[in-house]
Amino acid sequence: MSLGENTTSLFEHNTPLRENATSLGEHTISLGENTIPLGGVVAEVRSLFFLDQSSQERFLEGVWGDVRFPCRALILHLTNNQLAIRFFEVSSLWQRPETRVVIVGGKSDMEALLYHSSLRNTVHLLYLAADIHKNLTVTTRLRTRPSSRGWSDHINIYRRCLYCGNGEVDVQLLQRWHPSRVLQDLKSIFTEKLESFMGHRFKIMAVHANYISRFQRDSQSPGTTMTPVDSLDVRMLKAFAAHANFTYQVWEPRDRQWGLQIENGSWTGTVSVLQDQQADFSLLLTLTSSRMQAVQFSAIYLRTTIVILSLKPKLLPQHMAIIRPFPGILWLVLTVTILLWAIALWLIQITRTWMLGSGGAQLSSTLLYSWGVLMENWTPYLPAKLTGRLLPGLLLVSCLILNTAYRSSLVAHLIVQDKDAEINTFHDLLARDGWQWGTERIGDVLIVYFQNSPNPEVKRISKELQMILKIPYASQTEDILYKA
Template sequence: MPEPPDSQLLALLTDASSNKLTQYFLVHAKDAVEAERFLIDQRLRKEQNIAVIIPQTNQNSTNWRVLIRKLWHPSGSPNVLNVNKWSSDTGLANTNDIFPDQMVNFYGTKLIASTLHYRPFVDYEIIEGSREVIPKPSIDIYTLDAIACKLNFTYDIVTPADGEWGVLKDNGHWTGILGDIEFGRANVSLGLVMMQERANSLDHTTMFFMDALTFITAKSPPNAPWQKLITPFQLKVWVCVVVSVCGGVLLYHVFYHIQATISSRLLDSDASMRILASFLTQSLHGYLWLSAGRVFLGFWFLYAFLVMTHYKTSLTSNLAVPFIPPPLDTLQQLLGSNMKYGTNEVKGAPHQLFPTSRIPLYQRLWRDLQFYSDENSMRMVVEGTFSYINYRSLLVLQMLMHNSNPRRKTDLYVAKEEFFPTGSAWYFPKVAELGPFRSTEDKSTSVILEDLQLIEEG
């Protein structure tokens, strides 16, 4: 450009939504003041490759100085760096790259990282009355320490003021951690689930960990001892047995009265006790001599024998091996049960996924989804009244933490079905200053996000 662009042209050139290729700015300025004003313009914060040439005339020849913006500087703000000089006599003074890699030294600059508890990736100790927290040993903290040592910066860890992971509001802005990044309250987030909506607004690192949503429940306890007497038969079988006994008593009375009518030989009969006695293999002291009655009793005794034999063998089996109802393993089973379910109240990926999903199963899940803290959710899970939906890695850790005796099996169960598989990454503003964190596989990551979305849409 023969001169620095005006405001209207600069707005078009720095519009990130229309940039498809890497941009290089080579601008001619009349003097160092104009060059410096252009290089440190805040509208160019997202651009990394900017150079300005200014003339420097002497008696014998015209020299040109090449200036660039130095993103990081001991002063803590961008500065102007003289990287080369050209003259008509000698050409370029050196062969160094006009756009050198500046992301090798942050000169001790302090960065702010925003995050929430997500063990084993992020753990910290809360400072009362402050957003700042004290980091504790965890995976993302170790990673941040290694990067800070390599690139020479320090950091503070803070939590978002609203205590949320972050969801996209109707006005197009983010809440929670993502809102801290968007509005400049923090420079970088720690591990966050990758979603297309987030990638559209913010830059991110390469995906470094894959996980998926699932749910945890309490294992069903064995039946109580008194229930073992009724569990050999299902409810339908018990209903059939009761109906058959009532019908047998009624028929016995009918045959008894018919016999009493046609003969003076009356039997001392208690129909209900005699019918029930057959189930307990008790002998009868008197029989109907009526042929139809004898046929009825014969079939009844055979029926009673088969029913009681099956009952006694099933009862013996239940006493030897207690029956434990099978656990819930799929969302369909969860929705078909009477159990309540929910997820974390600090709005994150599930709050973005379920209300916007076009999958009927997710829409139905969202209607009755409840929101509690991790502690309250796990307390209700342990009590057996709740199913907690979250990422598998977190639920497995929660299950181990709530197993008070490591030598015995836990009473909690993580479902086998997984849904909404995605990866974790760190997010930061789309500015040149944080280039070292940027993914080097932007195209591949975008394809992965689109594939994940297609998977969830079936």
């Protein structure tokens, strides 16, 4: 890839890796039976910055190649440091740490480029430093061997390592090489492995959370450093630091939030700091689909749950046991049924009096008669006609069934006294009349859940939620109750 002349040449070279063979010039390496495409792209990068957004994306797709490529290398002919830095930033090279980078340029340009932050995550980088004559051009014909007349006698090959300089970036001279000779000791070129950070100091973002991620502020100013306090995250951090040989300093976001997305698409809190690349990583940040678009997450090691805490169920009053065998709706239906039955019996008696001229009955008499049947204390009187006995007979049978069910249920309730129903869901909580609910300080994710949930029960819970705020880091813990 040329960073100089205003010419662009793209080519593709696809070679199937046959069984037990990978083409590397005249050498072979065993890889099994898989067929893997090999490809290359030569491009003039200067024109990238004159393209629109969509064209830039297509350009970079062509540079990085197919996702099936098991290994990627970026070879740059350097003529302009600023142009190279712009390319590294636009191509997001920092998100591809395993990409091998080889840069060919002059000695005077080396130090400024290799220590630039755009290469902060690049693990494998070689710099071929030589005095190159201005009339030297990069050929786009692969099989044309470049003339050595444009080169100085020797080329110094430098390796850039991320942490070998007492935990910081350093540049080491590997060997001096002449283009007319075979490059020696190829195995030592890309050898760096991230097994030790060699004492590198990481900047870590964290928000105090009881029992999980606890810290003590070093001052009361926003965005201060914090001292770790024994907790789950702190123990994990200390174990990682000891294993990977790194140090750290913990900072608090200026707004003391984990991260909420605001209307213009930007973020607050820890997510904003990580997105702006002002810190290396964070502790205790809940994974959400929107946050995944802004930052990269590790494996989940802790899940957030909502638990409802309430008083233990109490024994129900004993004096209410007499009505407890039947639910309220059944008592209502029973009362209305007895009333309607008494009215029907009274209407039958009135109709019979009008048609036959015999004695009738009063409404109060039929009501008392119906109530007496239900209470098993009724007058043993039945009409003489069979048709007149049908309605009282149905009532007697119905009351027999109801009384039997009531007695058996009443005995059960008296033997085993009932308790209040447990509250296990939001629906159970909303069903309680006169109840209030609240919570201690909750994270940003739960706030978004309550505010944006389409469930009407969750919306009502959020609307009436009271917050019990425990002020951390104060000399005395104060509980403040306020409406959310």
